[in-house]
Amino acid sequence: METSLITGKKTINGIEVYYEYYNHPTSKETVVLIHGFLSSLFSFRQLVPLLKERFSIVSVDLPPFGKSGHSAKYQYTFKNMAKTVVELLDNLGIPDYHLVGHSMGGQIVLNILSHFPAHAKKAVLLCSSGYSKRAKQSLILASYLPFFYLMIKVYLARSGIEKNLRNVVYDQNLIDDEMRQGYMNPFLENSIFKGLTGLLRHREGDLPPEILHQIQTPCLLIWGEYDKVVPLQIGKRLAQDLPNSTLTVLKDTGHLVPEERPQVVFQHIKNFIFEGEKEKENTSGF
Template identity: 50%
Template sequence: MPTTIDNGKPVNRKQYSQISKINGIDLYYEVYPNLNANKTLFLIHGFLASSFSFRYIIPELMKQYHIIAVDIPPFGRSGKDLKYTFSYKNIAATFIQLIHKLQLKNVSLIGHSMGGQIGLYMALQQPEIFDKIILFASSGYLQQVRKSLIFLSYLPFAHIFVKKKLVDSGGVEGNLLKVVYDKNQITEGMIKGYLEPYIENDAIFHALAKFSRDREGDLSKEDLNKIHIPCLLVWGAHDRIVPLQVGKRLNQDLPNSELVVLEKTGHLTPEEKPDETCRLIKEFVG
């Protein structure tokens, strides 16, 4: 991990963010170094989100671990270049390249929602570089979008359709209301943090249109059976986005997994239950 030198001795460098060209895309990631740590956490957010979604758990976890939080292309501050292939397989390969570039060791994957599925793709591609996997309400068993929608994504006005669909669903605030158990947890700062990447320009909507056709289906049962890395599955009992039944099915298909269910919790586990999230991570990673 990056360090500075003080009187000939390495010391912790302050947390920082960076955009690097990885696998043909500008990849935004945040680094929280801890020179006393011998384990690294690699954090991957969910759909329509960014590394912002881990803001409550990073301050506690960085006391014990190296942390890398990355924005999935085309979300957050990562690139939206339409020449890039926004498939899970390619995004997973891009993140693995970043791990090698940063020379990370003893890496545990932490993925939320769609980020969990990308983490599983990474584990399938190069299982030898990961110690543990922790999935918070991971997506699973979704098929590729219908051929009619793939065709629509090629049309010049596709980005307008994507933007309208997001607005019609209630916008950022409307979507947040669907993913939390306690609506009182939604604050102005939370809405602003999730909205920010979508108000600067329309590039994100063009990229989302391409993302919709590039995204292949989730891993099959046969592929999941090949992943033997110890895996902790954490689910909110009241998750309306990725129901608990998906977690139970993943628990059956991932050979070395265990499932923990949190009561009075929706889909945004790291934000709704940050203390419990940190405790589970520390106990599982060690």
Template identity: 55%
Template sequence: MTAVTPVNRLIVQGIDLYYEHYRNPGKQTLVCIHGFLSSAFSFRKLIPLLRDHYEIIAVDLPPFGQSEKSQTFLYTYSNLARLIIGLLEQLQIKEAALVGHSMGGQISLSAALQKPELFTKVVLLCSSGYLQRSHPTITFGTHLPYFHLYVKRWLSKSGVLKNLHNVVYDKSLIDDEMIDGYGKPFTDGQIFKAMTRLIRHREGDLPSEALKKMEKPALLIWGNEDRVVPVEIGKRLHQDLPDSVLYSLEKTGHLVPEERPEFVSEQILEFVR
């Protein structure tokens, strides 16, 4: 029997936020935060391995997945982190561990720095790191009336299948369910205007000085064949984060929650415990 996904929506700081809430009263809470061009769907293999041990919340960050594609929201990492904090406050969750993949790793770090009393530990799965803000020329271009059509054309040209080939090492993992799951959110045309705002507003990743102030234990898991965020970024984060451990996996690409869910879940169980 196929498990039913527990779909929930809340208005958080004026944004209609989609999230999945796997309730497990009395257990520690894990908050799963996806990466760029992704959604809570990217944790579909990890959640079943963890849901008996934790209460799990997997969020669709706006403008991705099924969350609102607002044309007024300021899409900075710090604001997205505040959405996560606001969601947990509305749900009256007092303490949680963060699990962030790719861009979600930076948002997890930002949330932990903004409200350290709310978060216990941070798990970074091929987290982005040290990425600078978009070049001023690109930022200026986002103000042009039809820039969103350029974004749409760029994504259409690369296509879901090509993007998936870029983020996994074992191409045999890519099936119709995966293609549909990662491609479906982009059938809503409003996402391209919202992504234009994200490109415009996104600040650079946290600098070394900020990372070195992180007091929370951090677990880093990387794919050695990651072509999106190379393992060298993971090694640098490991050096900057005062209390961290790094695992790098052979024959694994960027999409570690999909490619190595068993290993990732085992390490999370050991680390969060």
């Protein structure tokens, strides 16, 4: 039997959420993939083929990114995004799971562990964002101006996809047309910029140390040695503040670890999930 793939959109927590569900025929473990800021589930394209040989996978486009929707009524707080992911998994009938979050997705994972921990068994944070404050009040007020979303569009256009990709990968040779197109596609519609306006307005800031100290879920932190977006120092600080965590640093690697080092990341995830257990053979022949 082969792993089956279900793709679809569901209205969850008042917003349309796009997901891809790889249902492994024999594995009892499910891995949930949560992408980062200005990204989509495309960022896990190198990791999914490896993970699906051992696990069921749910990969989610966080609103308003990827193929998920935007709603002016949706609250783009990290807590509400975490609630949306949890409710999607409940809707799919998945009782427990392991969480994997990259960059901002790592902060969504931490919010799940803090606010909705009942079904999360373990968590992997890939260059997770941490300790960022809420936007300045002046910027939040400016976000209510008509057509503010177009200002965000112009700002992001100035930085450009090429510059952004060069900032997130250590090995520049990895950047090709497929990567450029994959990371640019979600920004071809104006709705995402309206969603980004909501995110800027609603985002409550990252979880503070006193909350992180209360998270007991086992966490594996995987970091790129040369991460320019979320420096390694953030990973070291998170490892200190999360009481049940381990930090692994990947040499000659930048921020986009699922793209740059998929084989190594997969091995770390697999070993972490099966830590202390004798992994059972399955029919995949992996």
